[in-house]
Amino acid sequence: xxxxxxxxxxxxxxxxxxxxxxxxxxxxxxxxxxxxxxxxxxxxxxxxxxxxxxxxxxxxxxxxxxxxxxxxxxxxxxxxxxxxxxxxxxxxxxxxxxxxxxxxxxxxxxxxxxxxxxxxxxxxxxxxxxxxxxxxxxxxxxxxxxxxxxxxxxxxxxxxxxxxxxxxxxxxxxxxxxxxxxxxxxxxxxxxxxxxxxxxxxxxxxxxxxxxxxxxxxxxxxxxxxxxxxxxxxxx
Ligand SMILES: [Zn+2]
Numbered sequence: 657x658x659x660x661x662x663x664x665x666x667x668x669x670x671x672x673x674x675x676x677x678x679x680x681x682x683x684x685x686x687x688x689x690x691x692x693x694x695x696x697x698x699x700x701x702x703x704x705x706x707x708x709x710x711x712x713x714x715x716x717x718x719x720x721x722x723x724x725x726x727x728x729x730x731x732x733x734x735x736x737x738x739x740x741x742x743x744x745x746x747x748x749x750x751x752x753x754x755x756x757x758x759x760x761x762x763x764x765x766x767x768x769x770x771x772x773x774x775x776x777x778x779x780x781x782x783x784x785x786x787x788x789x790x791x792x793x794x795x796x797x798x799x800x801x802x803x804x805x806x807x808x809x810x811x812x813x814x815x816x817x818x819x820x821x822x823x824x825x826x827x828x829x830x831x832x833x834x835x836x837x838x839x840x841x842x843x844x845x846x847x848x849x850x851x852x853x854x855x856x857x858x859x860x861x862x863x864x865x866x867x868x869x870x871x872x873x874x875x876x877x878x879x880x881x882x883x884x885x886x887x888x889x890x891x892x
Contacts, residue, residue, distance in 0.1 A: 688860065688861045690832065693834045694719040696844075700721065701839050704841065708848065712852070712862075713741055715849070717856070718742050720744040720866075721738055722747065723735065725749065725765070728772050743864060747785070748784075749766055749769060749787055750772075755791060769782075781801050783804055784803045786805075793891055796891060802879075805889040807832075808828055812836075813840070818844075821843060822850040826855070829855070832872055833884060868885055872886060
């Protein structure tokens with residue numbers, strides 16, 4: 657009898673402690689396996705972009721859209737939807753012109769699109785993706801926002817095959833990568849949504865480029881060309 661009581665006296669505090677631990681320490685959410693920024697150039701593109709936005713919304717994924725200024729007219733609602741659904745919007749010149757070799761003309765294209773984005777969405781300082789990724793030291797000096805290259809090029813515009821584009825990302829992507837795609841092609845939308853499904857199941861989270869910088873603890877600087885938040889693209 658006495659022995660039993662001793663046992664109770666020993667066990668009770670232990671059980672109380674375990675119980676308390678359970679209530680005081682809820683299960684921790686699993687750490688993401690990594691963060692990935694999908695970027696879509698030459699945007700917006702009507703129903704193709706719309707289908708992509710539907711798919712991203714269903715999956716709780718965010719992306720970044722680099723806008724060609726001359727495509728904004730008539731698609732303002734699509735831009736507002738992108739913003740309302742948490743995507744980042746960037747500047748891809750007015751007519752998809754090279755900005756590294758065209759001097760003031762290229763810079764003017766950036767200004768024109770910046771003005772249109774401001775008029776459509778408010779805000780300012782839209783980050784730039786140079787067409788074809790080409791930038792010069794002069795462009796960087798004259799641009800007062802961060803410029804975003806990429807670290808994984810799917811070449812989706814030439815491949816035009818959802819399986820191959822998806823495989824390119826699934827086989828090559830790393831935590832912190834910026835992936836280049838175009839929302840001009842149904843095959844790219846199919847590939848992107850497949851990539852989100854597959855990698856989300858493995859714990860990856862899809863964020864905007866801006867959020868990728870935050871998650872990696874990097875402060876973006878103006879006039880620099882980034883291929884990832886932690887890697888600059890050399891410029892001549
Ligand atoms: Zn482009």
